[in-house]
Amino acid sequence: MKANDRDRPVIRPLPAMDRARQVTEALAHYVEDARLQAGDRLPAERELMAALAVGRSTIREAIRHFQALGVIETRKGSGTYLLKPVSRDTVHMPLSLDTTHQRDALLQTLEVRRGIECEAGMVAARRRTARDLAIIEEKLDEMERVHIAKGTSGPEDLAFHLAVYDATHNPLFRQLLEQMRETFERFWSHPFDRQDFARRSFPFHRTLFNAIAAQDTEAARRETLKILDVVEEDIKEMSR
CATH class of the missing domain: 1.20.120.530 (GntR ligand-binding domain-like)
Incomplete structure (x- = not known):
């Protein structure tokens, strides 16, 4: 293994929970750790499926989430690209209420x-x-x-x-x-x-x-x- 391969951020497999949400968070971690910038290409769908041990539908649901937030775009025949940097602290930013009542x-x-x-x-x-x-x-x-x-x-x-x-x-x-x-x-x-x-x-x-x-x-x-x-x-x- 080359030294620069050891330094490369790793996308880790997930335990069984809310898969789509975990994939979203894993991708946000990867973007942050790899210091990707606008215009950079994300890993291919097949690579993400193998790295995260999830199915294609889960990957696509997470991708749709990022697309809805306007932070990535998928170019037919080319791949998925970052439109603006995200981090684990900013990718969700949900608006929520106290649901006690x-x-x-x-x-x-x-x-x-x-x-x-x-x-x-x-x-x-x-x-x-x-x-x-x-x-x-x-x-x-x-x-x-x-x-x-x-x-x-x-x-x-x-x-x-x-x-x-x-x-x-x-x-x-x-x-x-x-x-x-x-x-x-x-x-x-x-x-x-x-x-x-x-x-x-x-x-x-x-x-x-x-x-x-x-x-x-x-x-x-x-x-x-x-x-x-x-x-x-x-x-x-x-x-x-």
Whole structure:
């Protein structure tokens, strides 16, 4: 082994826990330890899979996290490159609340969701492309399929809203969600142990899609508010 090989930072295998989060942290450590700068290339996907002992889907989830934060980009046929340096202290920087009182945390987060999602719906209605519509409808169809089969659709509901965010073509919407993901995901993880939480909002996802398809910004805002009004009513009712 050459001396300079011994000095090179090593990406170490992970224990079984939250794989995607650990991969994200491992990559942040590597970027910091290797002193990578904007424009530097990250290890290839296959190299990361072998070094971290995780599957391709986990690596890609971590890469999507970095892309959402706007710190890396993937160039087809070339690789993944750093857009700006990150460190283990700055890569997450999550916005969070004291969740001791679930009701209060959900209501406070809902206030933020109203501001972000109403605007996201309106911007998506203005900017959506035919491809965006196809993706949103695909997520909506899956959400409806699962909802009809199981009576609930947590992850599928979240995927629908993420597709609307992406249709804005403004990366800050997705970045804000990534920074608040842990808090936001509480809405899709059956708060108060109620499988029927926000179930009444189900039909309004289709009408929101219709508004975005019609490029009707005011209708998109109105249908988003209908969804979130149901969420607020259920928080108050189910937390009694």
